[in-house]
Amino acid sequence: MTDTMIQPNDEGKKAWLGMIAAKSGHDPETVKAVLDRNGVFARQTKAVPQRLTIFSIRFSGVKAGSAGSNRFDFEWDDLSPGLWAVLSEANLRGKTTILNVVRWALTGKRSVRDDMSPWFQSVVVGFTLDGRDFRIAVMDAQKGAGRLERLTAGKELVVREFWDETSFESTMSDFFMGELGLQPIINHSERDGKSVETPHGWNWLFTSMLIEPNPAATFGSQAIAGMPTRMMQMFMGLPWANTTNDIKAAQGRLATKASQANTLSAGIRTKTERRIEELKKKRGEISQKPVVDTVAIRKKLAVSSERFSSADARLRALLTNIKIVGDDAAAAKFAYDESRRALLTLKDSLAAGYVFRTLKPICCPSCDETFTSEREQQRQEDHLCLVCGTPDVETEDSSDALERAEAAVKDAAAEVGRQEKRTAAVDQQVKRAKNDRDEAEKECVTFEKELADVRPDEDPRVAILLIDAQLKELETLATAATDDATDELKILTAAEDVTKSIYKAEQDRILGLVSDLTAKYAREFGMVSLESVELNGAGQMRLVKLGSATSFRHQTDGEKARLKVAATLAMLKVAEREGVGRHPGLLLIDSPKSNEMIDKDYAMLIEGLTGLTEELKTVQVIFTGIAQPVVLRLVPKDHRLHAEGDDYLW
Amino acid sequence: MDERDYRRDALRIFFIIIAGSSEFKDPAYLDHDQVFTGESRLQALDFWVRYPDYLADEMLSQYEDSPEPSLLLQSRIIFENEEPSLRKIPMLRRYFGAYEPLDTSLGILKSRGLVLPRTRTAVDGKSSHDFLTGDFSRKKRDEILSSFPVLEWYRARTDLVLKVARGRGGFDLKKRQHAQKEYHEAQTGGLIPTIAARVLARLETLEQTA
Numbered sequence: 001m002t003d004t005m006i007q008p009n010d011e012g013k014k015a016w017l018g019m020i021a022a023k024s025g026h027d028p029e030t031v032k033a034v035l036d037r038n039g040v041f042a043r044q045t046k047a048v049p050q051r052l053t054i055f056s057i058r059f060s061g062v063k064a065g066s067a068g069s070n071r072f073d074f075e076w077d078d079l080s081p082g083l084w085a086v087l088s089e090a091n092l093r094g095k096t097t098i099l100n101v102v103r104w105a106l107t108g109k110r111s112v113r114d115d116m117s118p119w120f121q122s123v124v125v126g127f128t129l130d131g132r133d134f135r136i137a138v139m140d141a142q143k144g145a146g147r148l149e150r151l152t153a154g155k156e157l158v159v160r161e162f163w164d165e166t167s168f169e170s171t172m173s174d175f176f177m178g179e180l181g182l183q184p185i186i187n188h189s190e191r192d193g194k195s196v197e198t199p200h201g202w203n204w205l206f207t208s209m210l211i212e213p214n215p216a217a218t219f220g221s222q223a224i225a226g227m228p229t230r231m232m233q234m235f236m237g238l239p240w241a242n243t244t245n246d247i248k249a250a251q252g253r254l255a256t257k258a259s260q261a262n263t264l265s266a267g268i269r270t271k272t273e274r275r276i277e278e279l280k281k282k283r284g285e286i287s288q289k290p291v292v293d294t295v296a297i298r299k300k301l302a303v304s305s306e307r308f309s310s311a312d313a314r315l316r317a318l319l320t321n322i323k324i325v326g327d328d329a330a331a332a333k334f335a336y337d338e339s340r341r342a343l344l345t346l347k348d349s350l351a352a353g354y355v356f357r358t359l360k361p362i363c364c365p366s367c368d369e370t371f372t373s374e375r376e377q378q379r380q381e382d383h384l385c386l387v388c389g390t391p392d393v394e395t396e397d398s399s400d401a402l403e404r405a406e407a408a409v410k411d412a413a414a415e416v417g418r419q420e421k422r423t424a425a426v427d428q429q430v431k432r433a434k435n436d437r438d439e440a441e442k443e444c445v446t447f448e449k450e451l452a453d454v455r456p457d458e459d460p461r462v463a464i465l466l467i468d469a470q471l472k473e474l475e476t477l478a479t480a481a482t483d484d485a486t487d488e489l490k491i492l493t494a495a496e497d498v499t500k501s502i503y504k505a506e507q508d509r510i511l512g513l514v515s516d517l518t519a520k521y522a523r524e525f526g527m528v529s530l531e532s533v534e535l536n537g538a539g540q541m542r543l544v545k546l547g548s549a550t551s552f553r554h555q556t557d558g559e560k561a562r563l564k565v566a567a568t569l570a571m572l573k574v575a576e577r578e579g580v581g582r583h584p585g586l587l588l589i590d591s592p593k594s595n596e597m598i599d600k601d602y603a604m605l606i607e608g609l610t611g612l613t614e615e616l617k618t619v620q621v622i623f624t625g626i627a628q629p630v631v632l633r634l635v636p637k638d639h640r641l642h643a644e645g646d647d648y649l650w
Numbered sequence: 651m652d653e654r655d656y657r658r659d660a661l662r663i664f665f666i667i668i669a670g671s672s673e674f675k676d677p678a679y680l681d682h683d684q685v686f687t688g689e690s691r692l693q694a695l696d697f698w699v700r701y702p703d704y705l706a707d708e709m710l711s712q713y714e715d716s717p718e719p720s721l722l723l724q725s726r727i728i729f730e731n732e733e734p735s736l737r738k739i740p741m742l743r744r745y746f747g748a749y750e751p752l753d754t755s756l757g758i759l760k761s762r763g764l765v766l767p768r769t770r771t772a773v774d775g776k777s778s779h780d781f782l783t784g785d786f787s788r789k790k791r792d793e794i795l796s797s798f799p800v801l802e803w804y805r806a807r808t809d810l811v812l813k814v815a816r817g818r819g820g821f822d823l824k825k826r827q828h829a830q831k832e833y834h835e836a837q838t839g840g841l842i843p844t845i846a847a848r849v850l851a852r853l854e855t856l857e858q859t860a
Contacts, residue, residue: 337732337735337736340732340735340736341735341736341737341738344736344737345655345658345739347800348655348658348661348800348801349655349657349658351661351794351797351798351800351801352655352657352658352660352661353655353657354797354798355657355661355794355797355798356657356660356661356758356762359762359764359790360762361761361762362761362762362763363760363761363763364761365756365757365758365760365761366757387761
């Protein structure tokens with residue numbers, strides 16, 4: 001480990017956040033909030049290697065087959081670190097099952113072949129973890145019921161009980177993940193547009209201890225992109241390995257979320273854009289509408305109202321006037337009537353006067369005395385009245401009076417005519433004033449109605465203002481739909497870059513050591529033509545063989561197995577030397593002989609392994625294989641389980 | 651003409667007396683063969699001659715009782731000729747109705763031998779007046795009318811008034827005339843007012859429903 005590397009302690013965390021903030025362009029508080037929200041933490045990684053050693057493997061049951069049933073009670077005790085061999089001289093003698101039982105006990109996941117599974121009644125595996133003894137006792141192998149015990153000072157302490165396969169599995173997972181300081185790796189994948197989280201826990205991490213006859217990946221059993229790297233980082237136990245895993249998981253989650261958000265926001269954006277189009281169209285239509293200018297209407301109303309008032313005042317004045325004019329006309333008519341009556345009366349009187357003057361009195365109206373002719377003659381001569389003796393008066397010339405009376409009638413008639421004209425004129429004026437007033441009133445009513453009809457919400461100007469406000473809002477929305485997610489991704493990307501940059505140098509150094517050692521071991525296992533190995537940060541293994549570049553994937557199964565063993569052991573070796581890493585130091589290697597390894601190569605692998613277990617004193621390797629002389633020679637008898645001839649191991 | 655013209659009054663009374671007289675036979679009065687009875691009757695008939703609007707009103711009342719088209723027509727003519735204004739000769743209201751002393755007019759007529767007024771005292775001591783006329787009266791009336799056609803109106807009007815009076819006596823006629831509010835309510839000593847506007851409206855209503 002280099003001294004310059006920033007450690008995930010309090011001081012290191014601050015520097016780490018600062019670097020991410022600087023890179024992403026956000027302030028450290030925002031960065032911290034985003035990282036916290038996404039479960040990304042600068043973890044103190046417990047990197048002290050803890051060794052796992054199997055010391056006892058026992059199982060019992062009844063084999064059921066066409067040849068009848070055979071009880072079996074397998075016991076292999078007193079195992080310890082070093083190289084252990086499970087051998088037979090023929091195939092199908094139960095070698096792999098022994099490794100599978102170990103896996104079953106340590107993971108809680110039934111790992112034996114399906115056809116054999118019903119045979120098992122009990123499985124008991126004892127192991128030492130970091131100097132402490134434990135025992136997994138599956139009392140009912142069919143149910144998966146039993147307990148995990150701690151063996152200390154001759155006592156058996158129950159750590160946990162389990163009653164079915166599920167509780168068995170979680171018991172083992174919880175125990176080892178906790179003890180080894182491991183954390184599950186959550187892999188994010190997108191399936192049908194949904195984020196699918198696959199937790200990779202103890203069962204997966206356990207595969208780093210298995211070397212299958214036909215390995216698919218450098219580390220572990222899965223070749224899924226990124227998984228070997230992460231397993232390697234985990235077991236190498238680099239200080240920022242867990243943080244990187246956090247970031248990876250968060251990125252996966254966010255990428256899925258972002259893609260969902262994009263899908264979602266694409267829908268929203270389409271709708272929003274459609275709505276924007278609608279509003280623009282509506283705005284166009286509304287702007288065509290005439291604006292009802294209420295101010296202008298009010299002005300017109302004021303003018304009409306003024307006209308009404310003046311016409312009404314004029315009419316009132318005229319109505320007063322018309323009364324006077326009427327009185328005058330009536331007076332004229334009366335005078336006219338009177339003058340005509342006077343004329344008639346005059347004419348009557350003139351006639352009456354004449355009548356009675358021409359009728360001579362014949363008696364006294366008072367005493368009835370008739371007049372003599374003498375009296376008549378006398379009175380005539382004396383120009384005296386025959387009746388009363390009053391002197392006769394000269395008969396008045398009536399023509400003057402008649403003329404006057406007729407002139408008076410004429411004058412009165414003329415006056416009547418004048419008054420009639422005057423009345424007609426005033427009537428006309430009244431009619432005009434009334435008409436003016438009615439017109440003005442009608443206008444007032446019309447304008448008032450127009451004003452009453454105008455509703456503020458129908459004013460196109462108001463409607464346009466509203467639409468403009470909506471448009472502004474929607475256009476902002478349409479462009480800012482995915483900003484948030486983008487920001488978060490940016491911060492995570494920055495975090496990944498920063499974190500990687502922090503441990504890159506260290507990782508490169510460690511990987512360089514592992515690579516070189518892997519090449520060395522692989523050559524010791526018989527890959528003599530291998531010139532160099534280069535493990536990169538992505539978990540890929542590049543090789544140079546006889547001057548040509550090649551890769552892990554292009555090797556034969558036997559070569560892959562040897563490379564994998566070599567890489568794992570190299571990693572264990574480097575980890576131990578550097579004091580990092582979490583690999584428990586147990587390797588289960590299944591049937592390397594079934595590969596096309598030639599005897600010499602096989603011998604070299606076994607020889608190499610023997611040498612290594614001496615070098616790595618805490619490491620335990622259990623391998624299965626055909627009992628060949630080289631194995632019998634290299635592996636001491638007490639480290640061998642050997643089914644000789646056609647014997648079965650159990 | 652403000653000045654009282656008794657001759658004109660006398661002439662009008664003369665026309666009424668002739669028109670309203672009936673047959674008379676008395677060996678003591680060989681020159682007289684017609685008699686007009688009742689002074690109050692004379693006063694009442696004179697009122698209708700002097701107030702054409704009241705006459706028209708009476709005709710409209712008679713029309714309402716018995717729809718005789720000529721009554722409406724006569725009324726209409728009265729208004730068409732503006733008679734309520736032009737022919738009205740105002741009369742005073744006395745305690746017993748329209749009244750005017752006829753002494754002067756009758757004196758004029760008597761001195762000319764046109765009418766002979768008589769006063770008779772009944773058994774109960776009450777006196778009554780009647781007015782005798784004869785050939786001379788009628789001859790003179792015809793001469794007057796031919797000499798002064800303007801006076802023809804009086805002859806025609808007195809005939810109409812007598813027709814409207816329908817042979818009623820002075821008491822009945824006065825009673826009838828009192829039935830008119832304006833006539834009855836006129837202050838004693840005051841002139842009887844015209845009712846032309848009311849009667850014209852009544853006429854128009856009746857004409858519309860005729």
